Amino acid sequence: MSMARFSPFELVLLKSRSQVDTATLLLLAWVLVHRQHVSEGQRRRRLAQVTARFRHGHELGPVMGIAHSQDLQAIQLAAEILRKECSKERSLSVLHQSITVATDDGELSLANHYILRFLADLLNVTPTTLSTLFYELTGRPMGTPEDPSRHAYWQQHNPDYFSQKAHEAAAEQQAREAAERQAREQAEQREQKKKRRQQEKQRQQEQAHARKEQTRQERERQRQRDEQQRREQAQQEQARHERAQGGQRQSSYTPPPPDRTTRALAVLGLPPGASRGDVRLAYRRMAQLHHPDRFFSESEHQVALASARFQRIKNAYDYLMQTY
Structure with a gap:
């Protein structure tokens, strides 16, 4: 069976020759560790003296260790053993020994005052019986223990109680302020890190945007250079083509025929660009020179030629008057 399942006091009980004596030993040790102004050596010697006739058969050290640890479950188990295994007289004897150990120096500590009442309750001893037994052993009444939860108790037993309380409150306030200050500083540090x-x-995004814009501008400049180069090549190609065509036109050049306006002006004897007034004057002059009536005495052939010339002059004049 695993020993880890047992408490320290249960292990002591398993090794004990008398569980009743071991239980009594623990209760007395519990009272002794609450004696004031007593060294550990004095406690052990007193415990050994009181329990000299016990038949527990083990060292006092483990029991004193359990008493110092304030193991209330072990204390309650010890009291249960005594209540079940012992008579009322034995329970009173244990309580008698506890009172004797608690009041060896003539004083009953506040802790032992409550411990004696607690043991009496565990051992089914009435408060009246406890008070009577205490009076018989000490010659003074047990009285009512002071309440350490009240300020009056500490004011009586410790004059510096309120100043200590104020100091503790100030220390707690300082600790809270320090904690709050530290929390604020940590929050500020987190905020600064976040910022x-x-x-x-943001800087990386701006740099990435700048690189992207620079790349775009470089591509745009390259595109413009390529476009300019293509235009220049096209112009050069067109110039070569025009030079080639120009050479062919010079070798077999045929001037274009004059347009109708130019021909009409030529009929009236006028150069290109003549004005409307010039056209009227030229028409009158040409009509007088080439009117068919002037050739009535000539042969029919001459009259026909004059009529044809006059008709060309009139047609040219009519056309120019319509277009000018």
């Missing part, structure tokens, strides 16, 4: 991260992220 720096945001700034770094």
Whole structure:
């Protein structure tokens, strides 16, 4: 069976020759550890003296260790053993020994005052019987224990109680303020780190945007250079083509025929660009010179030629008057 399942006091009980004596030993040790102004050596010697006739058969050290640890479950188990295994007289004897151990120096500590009442309750001893037994052993009434939860108790037993309380309150306030200040500083540090991260992220984004814009501009400049180069090549190609065509036109050049306006002006004897007034004057002059009536005495052939010339002059004049 695993020993880890047992408490320290249960292990002591398993090794004990008398569980009743071991239980009594623990209760007396519990009272002794609450004696004031007593060294550990004095406690052990007193416990050995009181329990000299016990038949527990083990060292006092483990029991004293359990008593110092304030193991209330072990204390309750010891009291249960005594209540079940012992008579009322034995329970009173244990309580008698506890009172004797608690009042060896003539004083009953506040802790032992409550411990004696607690043991009496565990051992089914009435408060009246406890008070009577205490009076018989000490010659003074047990009285009512002071309440350490009240300020009056500490004011009586410790004059510096309120100043200590004020000091403790001030220390707690300082601790709270320090904790709050530390929390604020940590929050500020986190905020600063967050802000720096945001700034770094924004800077990286701006750099990425700048690189992207620079790349776009470089591509645009390259596109413009390529476009300019293509235009120059096209112009050069067109110039070569025009030079080639120009050489062919010079080798077999045929001037274009004059247009109708130019021909009409030529009929009236006028150069290109003549004005409307010039056209009227030229028409009158040409009509007088080439009117068919002037050739009535000539042969029919001459009259026909004059009529044809006059008709060309009139047609040219009519056309020019319509277009000018």
